[in-house]
Every structure is written in C-alpha cells, then in structure tokens.
Amino acid sequence: MSYVEICDKFEEVVNYLTQTHEETANLSKFFGAYKKITENYAGQLWKLADSLMVSMNPEVNLNTLSMALLSFKEHVQKVAESHIQIVKSLQLDVIEPLDLFTEHFVLMFAELKNKGLAHYRELKFSREKMNKSRNEYYRTSNELEKFSRLGMTEDSKEKQDQNQKIITHLGMLQENQLDNYIKGIVEVNSCWDTYDKFMPQIMEDLQQNEESRIHFMRNSFEKYIRYYQKFQVHNGTSLEKLGEIIMNINSSIDVRVFVDLYKSKNLVMREQFINYDDWKSSINEETEVVENDQSIISNALNIIISHQNEKSSGIESDNFEKLSEVINTSEGRKIFIEILLSKISQPYLNYHAITQIAALIKEILSLMAKENEYDSSLFCNVISISVNCYTLEKGRKKTLSNFISPHYVWTDRKRWLQAIDYAVNAKAATKEPAQKQKKVSKLFQFFSGKTNPAAQEIEKVSAYAILSQFIFHMAKLKLPEVISSSIILDAAQQYNIEKERKILLISELQARSSLPIAYQNKLPPRDRTLSFYIRKSAKFFTIKELLEFSKVNNHWNLIISREKYKRMLLHTNAVKKNPDLRKTAWLNLLGVKSIDLDYENLVAILELSSNLLGELNEIIDMDVVRSFQKNEAITDQNLKNILKVYAYTNKELGYCQGMNYIAGTFFLVFQNENTSCQALSAMITKFSMTSLFTHKLKKLKKLFYILDRLTSFIYPEINDIFKDAWVFSDNYSSAWFMTVFSSIFHLRFDVLVKIWDVYFVYGWKGLFKICLGILKSFEDKLVDKSFEDIMFILSGLASSEIFDDNFFKKAMSIPVSNRVIISIKKEYKLITK
Structure with a gap:
C-alpha cells in the first residue's frame, strides 16, 4: 500500500x-x-x-x-x-x-x-x-x-x-x-x-x-x-x-564494638600525689625551653628577612651558635620551619636574605639525612618554602629551590614517597565526608571482604592531584628525570592510578624537564642512487619542468609526483585558477585509483536492505542531520550514501563520529559520491586512522602526547602557559586530529582545503605544524589566562582571522621532522608498556 x-x-x-x-x-x-x-x-x-x-x-x-x-x-x-x-x-x-x-x-x-x-x-x-x-x-x-x-x-x-x-x-x-x-x-x-x-x-x-x-x-x-x-x-x-x-546487621557485634571502645578506657592508673610547687616547676621548665627556642629563631629570622638594608651584616656569631644548637634538635627544626612559614608574608626576599635562609635549610636537610629523620610534614614544608620564596637576579625571578637544589637529600626516593603519602592523606583529611567514607570503607571491607569503589576513586583523584603538584616541585628542585619518574610511577602504582593518567603524569614530568629529547632536523644519509638524485633535484625544477620529467617513464613520475603536487598545492596559485587540479592532486596523493569499489550497486543494495548495517544505519542518519545543514552543495542523502557504503565495505571500523565531516569535505571537493567514498577509504588507510577511532582511541592518545612534547621544546613559553593553567592537548585538540579540522572549518571551506593540502603532502608531520602554528598565533592572547579562558580562545578558531597565506608559510617553517616524531613515538611506547 x-x-x-x-x-x-x-x-x-x-x-x-x-x-x-x-x-x-x-x-x-x-x-x-x-x-x-x-x-x-x-x-x-x-x-x-x-x-x-x-x-x-x-x-x-x-x-x-x-x-x-x-x-x-x-x-x-x-x-x-x-x-x-x-x-x-x-x-x-x-x-x-x-x-x-x-x-x-x-x-x-x-x-x-x-x-x-x-x-x-x-x-x-x-x-x-x-x-x-x-x-x-x-x-x-x-x-x-x-x-x-x-x-x-x-x-x-x-x-x-x-x-x-x-x-x-x-x-x-x-x-x-x-x-x-x-x-x-x-x-x-x-x-x-x-x-x-x-x-x-x-x-x-x-x-x-x-x-x-x-x-x-x-x-x-x-x-x-x-x-x-x-x-x-x-x-x-x-x-x-x-x-x-x-x-549483616548484628546486635551482638554492635554491642561488642561499643563495649570494646570503652573497655580500654576503664583501665585505672594508680595516682601518686604531686604537690603544686613541683607541678608548677615542671610546667615552667618545659615552657621556658620552648619559648627560648622560639625567641632565638624568631630574632634570627627577623634579622635575616629585614628589608631595611639590602646588605645586612647578618646574624651575630653568638646568635648563630644558639640558632645552630636549636636546629640540631628535631623539635627545633620543626619550630624553625613553622616560624619561617609565618614570617614570610611576602614571598620576595633580597638576595642576601635568601642565601642565608638557603644555608640554614641546607643545614637542616643535612641533619635530617644524618639522623635518618623522616618527618614528612617538615619535608613538605621545606619544599613549599623552596618553590614560593624568590629573589630577583638580573631582573628575573630566582626561587629558593635554585639555591638548595644541589643537595643529596633530594635523591632519597623513600623520603619523597613518604612525603607524597603524607600530602595525599592530608588532602583527604580536610574533607569530613571523605573521612567518614574511609571509615565506611573499612567496615564494608570487614563485613563483605570487598573494597569500597567510591572511597578508592576519591583516593585516586586526590593522589593524582598531589602527584601533579610534586612533579612541579621536583622540576623546580632539578631532580634527575630518572629518579623523579621512578618516584612518580611507584606512587601511581601504590594508588592504582589508571594507565591513561600515568601517561599524562609522565608527559607532564618530561615537559617540565630541563633536558628535552635529542632534537635533530637533519635527514639520515641515503644511498647515492639515481632515485635520490632525482628526488633532490626535483626541488629546483619549475612546475613545467616537473611535468615534462614526469613523462619520461612511470618510475620518474612516481619519484617526483610528491614534489610536483606539493608545488602545485602549496607554492603556486594554480589551484585558485583551476580547482580541478586539487582534485587530481588529492586523488594521486591518496592513491585512489588503486581502489576497486562497485559503488552504485552497493547503494542500491543498502537502500533495499537497511538491516545490513544494523544500528549503524540509525546512527549515520542522526549524525548526517546535524552536519552541513547550511551548505546547499551537499544533501543529506549524498552524505548518507557515502558513509553507509564505507561502513558496509569496512566492517572492522564501520562508522565513527567525525567521519561525516571528512566524507562531506571530500564530496564538496569532488562532487561525486563514488570518488568521495573511495577517497575516504584511501585516507583512513594511508594515514593509519583506524586506531584513531577504535581500540580505546589508542592513536589519538599518542597524537596528544606528541603534540604536548613538540610544544614543550619548540615553544617552551607556550608550554609554561599551558602547564600553569593545567591545559593539555587532549583538552582542545580532539577535533583537530579526529576530523582533520573538518568539523571546525566546514563553514570556512577555503581554510579547510589548505589544511588538507598540507596534510596530504606532509602527513601527520604537516598537521602538527598547523597545530603548532595555531598555538603560536594565539600565544599573546594566552598569556596569564585561566583554563577556561584558554579553552574559550582555542574554541573560536572557526571565526579567527589568522588563517591567511602568511599563516601557512610560517606554519610550514616550524622545525618539525619525521625523525623527531619517531623519537617521541618510541618514548611514548616505553611509557605505555
């Protein structure tokens, strides 16, 4: 009917x-x-x-x-x-x-x-x-x-x-x-x-x-x-x-728990008579000792921290001896650090003052190491003071950590691990609900033999935040990366932090490290064959000459084709005058001719039997409705046909969100469904994009890591801005990689095709150059901005005016080589083992 x-x-x-x-x-x-x-x-x-x-x-x-x-x-x-x-x-x-x-x-x-x-x-x-x-x-x-x-x-x-x-x-x-x-x-x-x-x-x-x-x-x-x-x-x-x-509610157990609580308090200690004068004398002695120590430390620090004289004469020898006697005791060291924390209302100290305080703190650290004193509270307070106090040297900030970093105590792994544990527990202790949850967790474990997942998750989140802070402290104290990475990994293992978060922590540690990976932009030596000479010479030919040489034979054409299309797309106005040249270049760079696809028959089959795709049929229909609605050059049916045929012919991958924008971009260029479907398949195969959409986004996480590392040693200033605001590449660049910018610039087609020109010629290396070029263009706007402000700025690319011809020239000059990317990939592989 x-x-x-x-x-x-x-x-x-x-x-x-x-x-x-x-x-x-x-x-x-x-x-x-x-x-x-x-x-x-x-x-x-x-x-x-x-x-x-x-x-x-x-x-x-x-x-x-x-x-x-x-x-x-x-x-x-x-x-x-x-x-x-x-x-x-x-x-x-x-x-x-x-x-x-x-x-x-x-x-x-x-x-x-x-x-x-x-x-x-x-x-x-x-x-x-x-x-x-x-x-x-x-x-x-x-x-x-x-x-x-x-x-x-x-x-x-x-x-x-x-x-x-x-x-x-x-x-x-x-x-x-x-x-x-x-x-x-x-x-x-x-x-x-x-x-x-x-x-x-x-x-x-x-x-x-x-x-x-x-x-x-x-x-x-x-x-x-x-x-x-x-x-x-x-x-x-x-x-x-x-x-x-x-x-498990049991009245007997509840009564026993209650009785056990008060039973221990019923042990009566026999009292002895102490007269008032003896009691008063003992109290006064203890108070005098503490007050005397506090007075000595307070007076000494007042002299050191005084800003009235830039070149203060320092502490007198008698006072210095008394101060040394005080800090020779464990209690005296605690009092010194506590008073120092209270005295430094402003973190700035003059150079003379900061060197004297550095000498005293190094003395304290040496005594702690000598006496095997593992006071985590004291250690954490020393770290806090070292990264907050600073002086100015030649107009630049120099923190206290620079003066105390060359000390053997910092290489003590046990001390760092105990300090991390102390900081995690202290963070949890500030939240009453977390304390209650911890007690509930223990009783839950006692009765059921299981752990409380909610309590574990709270501990993980606290540990992750603390470890990130300690990475910053370790970098400031110039802790060797080998030691700091082992400490972070051991602590992460102790708190059962997920693999993905471990990678982020190690990535941050390496980004803050003062020793970046070996950076080379030179190509490895090649055999001096005819192919090598042709490839090298091609850079100096005109397009007309390249076209002539490509006609010599198929071998020559294959060797110089990349240079020919690179020159055509990136270095001339040829595609502006003749848009069909872009179609030819893209098809050849992607190798579309080698794909055999009976497109029309597949479309007819899928129209007759919608069940062949199962749930993907509905997902594609829904995604298509949301994309390219303002572009009359492509219809919903065009996009549905391309995506459904691809999903049917590539059942391992099927369809994933983001493909709709990639397929739509191809259709806007080729205006042919069959060709667009073949180009989509060729692109995903050529650039190994399958793992970009599947296997827990394995490739996407690797690309995030590479971009973070490239940013850290090519643009360290931007890297510092991001680290201070806790911004990582996964916060802003998912669509950059997953859709190759097509979901962002689908309404600015002129910008999008230029980005794709670069991508097809240079591959992922070219896309990293575009990403870094964007970050460099926005650098001035990102300074001193919060996480939210940075996200807002980077989410406005579609309306930005930076994407002129000069932008692409500057981006292409950014020194990113395949050799460096391979080095970072090896580094990532070691971390994720």
Missing part, C-alpha cells in the same frame, strides 16, 4: 499529516517537561538522602547498623544520580535529536504541502470552473428545449415570432456555453495530466517523510526503554548490595 494510490485524496492526506506533526511536537514537549520534572525529583531525593542522620561517634569504628544506614543513604543518592544520568542521556540522544528532527520534518512537510497544494488547487479550480460551465450549458439547453416545444403549440403569429427570438438567443447562448464546457474539459484534463505527473512523487515523498517520523519516534521510544532497563539493572545491583549489608 502506498500514498500514491490515493493521489486524489491529497487534502485528506495533508489534514492527517498536520495532526501527526503536532503529535511529534507534543512528544518533544513531553520529554522536555519530563526532563525538568525528573531533574527536580532527583535533586529533592538527593537532599532528602543527605538529610538522613546517622547516630555515631566519629572517633568510633562504625557498628553494623550505622554501616547499613550509611549504605542506605548511599543507595538513595545513587538512585538520584541514576535519574540525573538518565535525563542527561535523554537530552543528548532523544530530546535534542527529536527537536532537530521535528524542525526538519515540519520544514520538509511544509515544502511538500505547498508543492502539492499548488497542483491540487489548480485542478480543483479548473474542475469547479468546468462544472459551472457544464451546469450553465445543461440549463440553457433545457430552456431551449422547453421554448422549442412551446413554439409548436402557439397559434398567434406574434407569440410565435417572440418565441422564435428567444429560441435564437438561447441557441447562441447554448453554443457559447458549449464552447466553454468543452474548453473546461480540456483544461481539467490538462490539469489532471500535470497532477498525475507530479503528484505521485509528492505523495511518495510525503509517505517517506511520515515513515521516517514513525521510525524516528519508534527509535526514541526504544532508547527511552533501553535507558530505563539499564536503570533498573543498576538499581537492582545496588539493592542487592544494600541487602547484603542489611543482612
């Missing part, structure tokens, strides 16, 4: 479809309201769970009932979080696509409706006109027949003449109306011919539009069901865990 069978019922079809699009709009409104209600409910549920009080002493290990209550509270909060997650998923996968589809559906329906109404109204008007002419003709004929009969019965000559005049008049009128009636029939039949010619296609399009609406709504409902099925499974698992904990 088809709408084509009821072409004559166009008005009824339009009225029905008008109701259906209102139905779709109402569903979109429903999901929007549903999202708001669910968000409100989840927020209220979270607050309600948070208000649930558990009677317990924070100094006591939790009993089984308190454990159950806290687990119940956590369960309810997870339910609230699950609702929030559901509405987020609905927003991304149902509400936003449904709104876009509804808008697209209404526009398409309106366009088809107007086309159909034009033909329908023309036919309707001509039929009404023809019916009117026919009725008038029949009425006049009836009158003529009546007067003709009447004339036969009239006796009077006068009446007969009068009747004859009427008959003559009616006869003329009948002839005129007959002509109008016949013309009306011809006009109606002509309108029917036009109607029959165009209306079946319009009705078919309306049917396809309606079928897509039904399919899309079904897909939306299925997604809604899937999300709630996952929600129920998640809730069921959470309830099972809660049930296990509730089953």
Whole structure:
C-alpha cells in the first residue's frame, strides 16, 4: 500500500499529516517537561538522602547498623544520580535529536504541502470552473428545449415570432456555453495530466517523510526503554548490595564494638600525689625551653628577612651558635620551619636574605639525612618554602629551590614517597565526608571482604592531584628525570592510578624537564642512487619542468609526483585558477585509483536492505542531520550514501563520529559520491586512522602526547602557559586530529582545503605544524589566562582571522621532522608498556 494510490485524496492526506506533526511536537514537549520534572525529583531525593542522620561517634569504628544506614543513604543518592544520568542521556540522544528532527520534518512537510497544494488547487479550480460551465450549458439547453416545444403549440403569429427570438438567443447562448464546457474539459484534463505527473512523487515523498517520523519516534521510544532497563539493572545491583549489608546487621557485634571502645578506657592508673610547687616547676621548665627556642629563631629570622638594608651584616656569631644548637634538635627544626612559614608574608626576599635562609635549610636537610629523620610534614614544608620564596637576579625571578637544589637529600626516593603519602592523606583529611567514607570503607571491607569503589576513586583523584603538584616541585628542585619518574610511577602504582593518567603524569614530568629529547632536523644519509638524485633535484625544477620529467617513464613520475603536487598545492596559485587540479592532486596523493569499489550497486543494495548495517544505519542518519545543514552543495542523502557504503565495505571500523565531516569535505571537493567514498577509504588507510577511532582511541592518545612534547621544546613559553593553567592537548585538540579540522572549518571551506593540502603532502608531520602554528598565533592572547579562558580562545578558531597565506608559510617553517616524531613515538611506547 502506498500514498500514491490515493493521489486524489491529497487534502485528506495533508489534514492527517498536520495532526501527526503536532503529535511529534507534543512528544518533544513531553520529554522536555519530563526532563525538568525528573531533574527536580532527583535533586529533592538527593537532599532528602543527605538529610538522613546517622547516630555515631566519629572517633568510633562504625557498628553494623550505622554501616547499613550509611549504605542506605548511599543507595538513595545513587538512585538520584541514576535519574540525573538518565535525563542527561535523554537530552543528548532523544530530546535534542527529536527537536532537530521535528524542525526538519515540519520544514520538509511544509515544502511538500505547498508543492502539492499548488497542483491540487489548480485542478480543483479548473474542475469547479468546468462544472459551472457544464451546469450553465445543461440549463440553457433545457430552456431551449422547453421554448422549442412551446413554439409548436402557439397559434398567434406574434407569440410565435417572440418565441422564435428567444429560441435564437438561447441557441447562441447554448453554443457559447458549449464552447466553454468543452474548453473546461480540456483544461481539467490538462490539469489532471500535470497532477498525475507530479503528484505521485509528492505523495511518495510525503509517505517517506511520515515513515521516517514513525521510525524516528519508534527509535526514541526504544532508547527511552533501553535507558530505563539499564536503570533498573543498576538499581537492582545496588539493592542487592544494600541487602547484603542489611543482612549483616548484628546486635551482638554492635554491642561488642561499643563495649570494646570503652573497655580500654576503664583501665585505672594508680595516682601518686604531686604537690603544686613541683607541678608548677615542671610546667615552667618545659615552657621556658620552648619559648627560648622560639625567641632565638624568631630574632634570627627577623634579622635575616629585614628589608631595611639590602646588605645586612647578618646574624651575630653568638646568635648563630644558639640558632645552630636549636636546629640540631628535631623539635627545633620543626619550630624553625613553622616560624619561617609565618614570617614570610611576602614571598620576595633580597638576595642576601635568601642565601642565608638557603644555608640554614641546607643545614637542616643535612641533619635530617644524618639522623635518618623522616618527618614528612617538615619535608613538605621545606619544599613549599623552596618553590614560593624568590629573589630577583638580573631582573628575573630566582626561587629558593635554585639555591638548595644541589643537595643529596633530594635523591632519597623513600623520603619523597613518604612525603607524597603524607600530602595525599592530608588532602583527604580536610574533607569530613571523605573521612567518614574511609571509615565506611573499612567496615564494608570487614563485613563483605570487598573494597569500597567510591572511597578508592576519591583516593585516586586526590593522589593524582598531589602527584601533579610534586612533579612541579621536583622540576623546580632539578631532580634527575630518572629518579623523579621512578618516584612518580611507584606512587601511581601504590594508588592504582589508571594507565591513561600515568601517561599524562609522565608527559607532564618530561615537559617540565630541563633536558628535552635529542632534537635533530637533519635527514639520515641515503644511498647515492639515481632515485635520490632525482628526488633532490626535483626541488629546483619549475612546475613545467616537473611535468615534462614526469613523462619520461612511470618510475620518474612516481619519484617526483610528491614534489610536483606539493608545488602545485602549496607554492603556486594554480589551484585558485583551476580547482580541478586539487582534485587530481588529492586523488594521486591518496592513491585512489588503486581502489576497486562497485559503488552504485552497493547503494542500491543498502537502500533495499537497511538491516545490513544494523544500528549503524540509525546512527549515520542522526549524525548526517546535524552536519552541513547550511551548505546547499551537499544533501543529506549524498552524505548518507557515502558513509553507509564505507561502513558496509569496512566492517572492522564501520562508522565513527567525525567521519561525516571528512566524507562531506571530500564530496564538496569532488562532487561525486563514488570518488568521495573511495577517497575516504584511501585516507583512513594511508594515514593509519583506524586506531584513531577504535581500540580505546589508542592513536589519538599518542597524537596528544606528541603534540604536548613538540610544544614543550619548540615553544617552551607556550608550554609554561599551558602547564600553569593545567591545559593539555587532549583538552582542545580532539577535533583537530579526529576530523582533520573538518568539523571546525566546514563553514570556512577555503581554510579547510589548505589544511588538507598540507596534510596530504606532509602527513601527520604537516598537521602538527598547523597545530603548532595555531598555538603560536594565539600565544599573546594566552598569556596569564585561566583554563577556561584558554579553552574559550582555542574554541573560536572557526571565526579567527589568522588563517591567511602568511599563516601557512610560517606554519610550514616550524622545525618539525619525521625523525623527531619517531623519537617521541618510541618514548611514548616505553611509557605505555
């Protein structure tokens, strides 16, 4: 059955479809309201769970009932979080696509409706006109027949003449109306011919539009069901865990825990009489010793830190001896560092003061090493002072760490690992919920034999933040990279930090290292063959000469083809004058001719059997709707055909987000689906892009690492800006690599094709040059900016005015070689083992 069978019922079809699009709009409104209600409910549920009080002493290990209550509270909060997650998923996968589809559906329906109404109204008007002419003709004929009969019965000559005049008049009128009636029939039949010619296609399009609406709504409902099925499974698992904990509620254990707590406090120590004078004397002695030490340290630091005289004479010998006696004790060293922290309200110190403080701190470090004192609090405070205090030398900042870095204590791995552990615990201790969670975790482990995942995650996040801070401290203290990397990796292993985060930590450590990898831009020596000479000589030929030499034989053509196309795309205006040259260059650089693809048959097969692609069919349809909407040079169907054929012929990769922009760019250049599909396949193969989309984005992470490393030693100033703001390449460059900038510049086609010219000629090396060129162009705007500001600046590339011919010339001059990239890849491989 088809709408084509009821072409004559166009008005009824339009009225029905008008109701259906209102139905779709109402569903979109429903999901929007549903999202708001669910968000409100989840927020209220979270607050309600948070208000649930558990009677317990924070100094006591939790009993089984308190454990159950806290687990119940956590369960309810997870339910609230699950609702929030559901509405987020609905927003991304149902509400936003449904709104876009509804808008697209209404526009398409309106366009088809107007086309159909034009033909329908023309036919309707001509039929009404023809019916009117026919009725008038029949009425006049009836009158003529009546007067003709009447004339036969009239006796009077006068009446007969009068009747004859009427008959003559009616006869003329009948002839005129007959002509109008016949013309009306011809006009109606002509309108029917036009109607029959165009209306079946319009009705078919309306049917396809309606079928897509039904399919899309079904897909939306299925997604809604899937999300709630996952929600129920998640809730069921959470309830099972809660049930296990509730089953462990045991009054005997709770009583035993409570009694054990107070039992230890019931041990009575026998008291001895101490008179008041003895007690007062002992207290005064302890206080005098502490106050005397504090006074000595405070006076000495006041003299050192004084800014009244740039060349202060320093501490007198007597005071220095007293100060040395104080810091020779463990307690004295703690007091010294604590008072120093309190005295330095401003981190700036004059050169004389900072050298004296450096000498005292080095003395403290030597004593700590000599006495095997592992006071992590003291060690962390020393590090904090060393990176914050600074002086000015020749107008440049020089921190205290520069004066105390050459000391053997910094190479003690055990001391660093204990300091990291202390800092992680201190960070966790500042948050009361984290402390409670830790106690819950211990009791959970005691009863169930399992660890608490939430507590582990909190510890991981804290450890990752602390390790990142310590990387900064190690770099400032010039700790050898071999030692610092082993410390960071050991600490990361201790806190079970994920592999990806380990890579980021090591990447940051190497970026801050003062010893970058060996950097060479020279090519390795090659055999002096004919091919080598031809390739080298090609750089000095004109394009005309290159074209002539390429005709010598296929071997010569193959050798100089890259230079020929590089000159054509990057160093002349040839492609501006003749855009077809770009098509030829791209096809040859990608090697598209070698691909055999029966494209037309594949399109027909996929149209007939949509199930061949499974879920990919729907995913492609949804992604296509969101891309190239403002470009009339490409239709949704063009893009769907290219992507579906590629997904079908490359089942290992299929379709991944981002391919829609790559395929669309090819079509805008070639204006041919078959060629664009072949180019897409060739590009992914030539540049090994499969792992860019699959295998946990393995290649993408490697590209992030390479860009970070290149930035660190080609543009160290930009690298410092990024590190101070905690910006890494994965924060801003995903679309740069995954879509080769096509998702960013699809509305600025002139910029995009130039970037692709570079990419096809130089490969990933060329793309890295473009990336670094962008960062260099924005350097002045990035100085002293926060993370959010930097992200905002780099997200505005599409509207930036930096992309002129001069930009590409500067980018191509950036010293990035394949040799350096290979070195960084080897480095990355060692880290990720």
